[in-house]
Amino acid sequence: MRYAMAIDTRKCVGCSDCVVACQTENNVPVGFCRDWVVEVVDGTYPNVSIELRSERCNHCNNSPCVRCCPTGASHFEDGGIVVVNHNKCIGCGACIESCPYDARYSHPEGYVDKCTFCIHRVRQGSDPACVSVCPTKCMYFGDLSDPNSKIVNVLKNRKHKSLAPEAGTQPQIFYLL
Amino acid sequence: MHTRRKFIKIGSLGLGAAALTTGLANWVVGSASSKNSSNGSQSLAYGKKVATYCEVCFWKCAGWAYVTPNGQIQKIIGNDDDPQCNGRLCPRGTGGVGMFSDPDRLKTPLIRVTKDGEQTYREATWDEALNFIATKMKEIREKHGPESMALFNHGSSGKYFTHLLNAFGSNNVAAPSFAQCRGPRDTGFELTFGESVSSPEVTDIRDTRCLVLIGSHIxxxxxxxxxxxxxxxxxxxxVIITVDPRLSTAASKSKYWLPIKPSTDLALLLAWIHVLIYDQRYNKAYVEKYAEGFKELKEHVKDYTPEWAYGITTIKPELIRNTAREMANAAPSVIIHPGRHTTWYGDDVQRSRAIAILNGLLGSWGNRGGIYFKEGIKVPEFPRPDYPKPAWSWQDTLNGRYPFAKEAVTNTVIEASIPAEGKKNVIKGWIVSGTNLIVSIPLKEELMKAMQSLDLLVVVDTMPMEITGYADVVLPECTYLERYDDLRATAHREPTLALRMPAVEPMYETKPAWWIAKQIGERLGLGSFFNYKDFKEVLEWQLNKIGSSLNEMERIGLKKFERKTALYIDPNDDFKFKTPSGKIQFNSKELQEAGFDAMPKYTSHPQPEDGFYRLIYGRAPMHTFSRTANNRNLVALMPENSVWVNPQIAELWGIKKDQYVWLKNQDGVVSNFSVKVRITERIRWDSVYIVHGFGHHHKPLTYAFGRGVNDTELVTHVATDPIMGGTGMRGNFVTFLTTQPKKEAKG
Known part of the structure; x- marks a missing residue:
């Protein structure tokens, strides 16, 4: 089992519903977020294009955050989901420094926090909150080892990219182009 | 200015509950203080889910409020069965809990008093506030007649006050949603097809093959x-075709983006009509069967060639032809989207008419992938006596103007509230419910004059919006998450009914609007119009009449009903449009008889002078007008608006990225606050763009105060549509002030 996410940049309108849904689902303090939206504008008027991307922890196969964590708080769960055990976290911030995606933040209560792929929902068979709320249905969540899954299907049929592949982290969020 | 009604800042009174300071990190979403599980993922045991429909905007998506066992609203999730949201709320709906948990909410009734020569508010009991209102309304009724009470409203609560005023004897009920927003579109489509596209719009976007957006930024x-x-x-x-001087999100997803010179849309529309007709690409069978006036239209658009339009719109003739062909190829599964906020240049009904005519030529009305027929459930009205017939109404104050205004025109109701010699039918009292007129009405001077002349101004709101500072009485309404409300019975592809019930008890001293209206009504001797104990009783009665029950609706939240009529035109039927002749009106006799152009003509609009740029305003997906600017669940996504400036213009002015500037308009009006510059290739060099709804100047909105600029304060030139009274607001031009302007002393 290998959980991953594919996000269709052709459909995303950048509304940030994924951010709000994550905050209310996971009780993220306002002013912080586990996911966010990036807008990249390219070209010169009137030959301009925009790419809109909902970004979050890439739940990398080769995760620097897990490797550098001195207490083992950052660890892999089933399906490759990278999770921080808040009780074990001492808030040293090494993982924040090591993440090429800037996906982690220091929670006011003293630990490091980030996207969990809504593991509590996924274990019950639901999609992560961001995926289930998205008005444009631009996000696909699923198991890469299941050849019949929607995500395997879209990745097979659509050109896609991941972010900072040169970092060698083997990220598991894919952007459909 | 005469300051009989001095603006009072509510927050400076130190009211009610202890002032909550809102350090960002302290304010927890949904105000739930639940314990995180060890890995930071929530495993809240939800107490219950409660049926609601959203009130953060007019779309009113049905959903569920999840309430924790300790009575906190944790999250709001869309109702899967609702065709208006399909289980997916937008960011504002998802963050709607921020309306409930806003620390700046109105908390108790307030009455304006003069203390030591200073006007201020004092906290009042509901009895005091309601008695005060009833006494004043009776005085107005005796002195001027019941017609002299008017209502301005937006949203669900307006209905109860409409009922109150109708029972009282007035039908002076206006909403900015008509003359400041969708009025021209509705009028243009009614004149062409005999009916409007309503709300939610009956556009069959999911099955369309070609969607054309004109300034509409879905x-x-x-x-x-x-x-x-x-x-x-x-x-x-x-295929998506977007016409916009700005590369909107929709434009970035379009096959064709037409970066039009602002104010010239009608020229493009006429050129498209020309191409369809003269290249013989219109839907001939449909036009022959359902439309009249084609011959006149053909003659009318003879000279409106793409080459003619090029010089006006800056859109290349080839692109105009290609896009017209795309539409024709897709017909009748094509939508020239009617838009929504259409009060732009003062000839907006005519522009909407051109859009309607294009749809007619392509045969989209009544066809799959075009415009479908809505069907809704008729909810029976709770028994009441007949409303008294008013001696006069808003129509009588028009004096022959705006003959096609089917709804009250806010600006004329405001005008009717300014007394003048020999003026009959003067309005003396207002109830304002759920609309912040200070931000939504562009004609500020008249608005202020009117408010200073009133005998009574009541504001009902959940938040201390700017308008509350002008009220004699402020009534704190509870939010949609704390009340029962009317059934949502909007018409759609499928008839549906949605329930809103309280997820939690009202906070502070707040009350639902139905209760407020009933209380005022009873004090006015109109108890027979409010013959129920509470609104639950009304809902139960209505639901029983249509074969459901409150019990069932509480369980399912949304009920679907079977359609009885066809979704599209049946070609075998003898279909008639709802126009006087039963046919689509290319050549409008109604307009002609009223002295207007029977077919849309292009007229040029004023252009910016050197150093000035057209002020374009629009929406951001995480905000609804000015009402969400203080919502802590949404503000982190967009705390303030910025002014979009083309890089070449920024260079010319030496303006740097993220620099704050003040905007000054053609009439010398300077923005209250400064605004951050966003230098972007997404905007034309002759225009600037800002998102509407920011620049609040009311300190009690502790978060929103002073963030960004308010576009409507810079809209001092209004081009009024003579056909229906819409206030065209896109004819204003601004320039940049890079240093803080000296505040001029105000007289």
């Missing part, structure tokens, strides 16, 4: 169902 205006369907259409490979 995706930034988060009209949920439409955004969802546009995404579906993208998946299915529909």
């Amino acid at each position: 995706g930034e205006n988060m009209h949920n169902g439409q955004v969802q369907e546009m995404s579906e259409a993208i998946d299915k490979g529909a």
Whole structure:
């Protein structure tokens, strides 16, 4: 089992519903977020294009955050989901420094926090909150080892990219182009 | 100015509950203080889920409020069965809990008093406030007649006060949603097809093959169902054509983006009509069967060639022809979207007419992938006596103007509230419910004059919006999450009914609008119009009449009913449009008889002088007008607006990225606050763009105060549509002030 996410940049309108849904689902303090939206504008008027991307922890196969964590708080769960055990976290911030995606933040209560792929929902068979709320249905969540899954299907049929592949982290969020 | 009604800042009174300071990190979403589980993922045991429909915008998506066992609203999730949201709320709906948990909410009734020569508010009991209002309303009724009470409203609560005023004997009920927004569109479509596209719009976007957007920025205006369907259409490979001087989100997803010179849309529309007719690409069978006036239209658009339009619009003739062909190829599964906020240049009904005519030529009305027929459930009205017939109404104050205004024109109701010699039918009292007129009405001077002349101004709101500072009485309404409300019975592809019930008890001293209206009504001797104990009784009665029950609705939240009529035109039927002749009106006799152009003509509009740029305003997906600017669940996504400036213009002015500037308009009006500059290739060099709803100047809105600029304060030139009274607001031009202007002393 290998959980991953594919996000269709052709459909995303950048509304940030994924951010709000994550905050209310996971009780993220306002002013912080586990996911966010990036807008990249390219070209010169009137030959301009925009790419809109909902970004979050890439739940990398080769995760620097897990490797550098001195207490083992950052660890892999089933399906490759990278999770921080808040009780074990001492808030040293090494993982924040090591993440090429800037996906982690220091929670006011003293630990490091980030996207969990809504593991509590996924274990019950639901999609992560961001995926289930998205008005444009631009996000696909699923198991890469299941050849019949929607995500395997879209990745097979659509050109896609991941972010900072040169970092060698083997990220598991894919952007459909 | 005469300061009989001095503006009072509510927050400076130190009212009610202890002032909550809102350090960002302290304010927890949904105000739930639940314990995180060890890995930071929530495993809240939800107490219950409660049926509601959203009130953060007019789309009114049905959903569920999840309430924790300790009575906190944790989250709001869309109702899967609702065709308006399909289980997916937009960011504002998802963050709607921020309306409930806003620390700046109005908490108790307030009455204006003079203390030591200073006007201020004092906290009042509901009895005091309601008695005060009833006494004043009776005085107005005796002195001037009941017609002298008017209502301005937006949203669900307006209905109860409309009922109150109708029972009282007035039908002076106006909403900015007509003359400041969708009025021209509705009028233009009614004149052409005999009916409007309503709300939610009956556009069959999910099955369309070609969607044409003219200044309509779906995706930034988060009209949920439409955004969802546009995404579906993208998946299915529909061609999207977007006309906008700005590369909107929708434009970035379009096959064709037409970066038009602002104010010239009508020229483009006429050129498209020309191409369809003269290249013989219109839907001949449909036009022959359902339309009249084609011959006149053909003659009318003879000279409106793409080459003619090029010089006006800056859109190349080839691009005009190609896009017209795309539409024709897709016909009748094509939508020239009617838009929504259409009060732009003062000839907006005519522009909407051109859009309607294009749809007619392509045969989209009544066809799959075009415009479908809505069907809704008729909810019976709770028994009441007949309303008294008013001696006069807003129509009588028009003096022959705006003959096609089917709804009250806010600006003329305001005008009717300014007394003048020999003026009959003067309005003396206002109830303002759920609309912040200070921000939504562009004619500020008249608005201020009117408010200073009133005998009574009551504001009902959940938040201390700017308008509350002018009230004699402020009534704190509870939010949609704390009340029962009327059934949502909007017409759609399928008839549906949605219930809103309280997820939690009202906070502070707040009350639902139905209760407020009933209390005022009873004090006015109109108890027979409010013959129920509470609104639950009304809902139960209504639901029983249509074969449901409150019990059932509480369980399912949304009920679907079977359609009885066809979704599209049946070609075998003898279909009649709802126009006087039963046919689509290309050549409008109604307009002609009233002295207007029977077919849309292009007229040029004023252009900016050197150093000035056209002020374009619009929406952001995480905000609804000015009402969400203080919502802590949404503000982190967009705390303030910025002014979009083309890089070449920024260079010319030496303006740097993120620099704050003041905007000054053609009449010398300077923005209250400064605004951050966003230098972007997404905007034309002759225009600037800002998102509407920011620049609040009311300190009690502790978060929103002073963030960004308010576009409507810079809209001092209004081009009024002579056909229906819409206030065209896109004819204003601004320049940059890079240093803080000296405040001029105000007289």
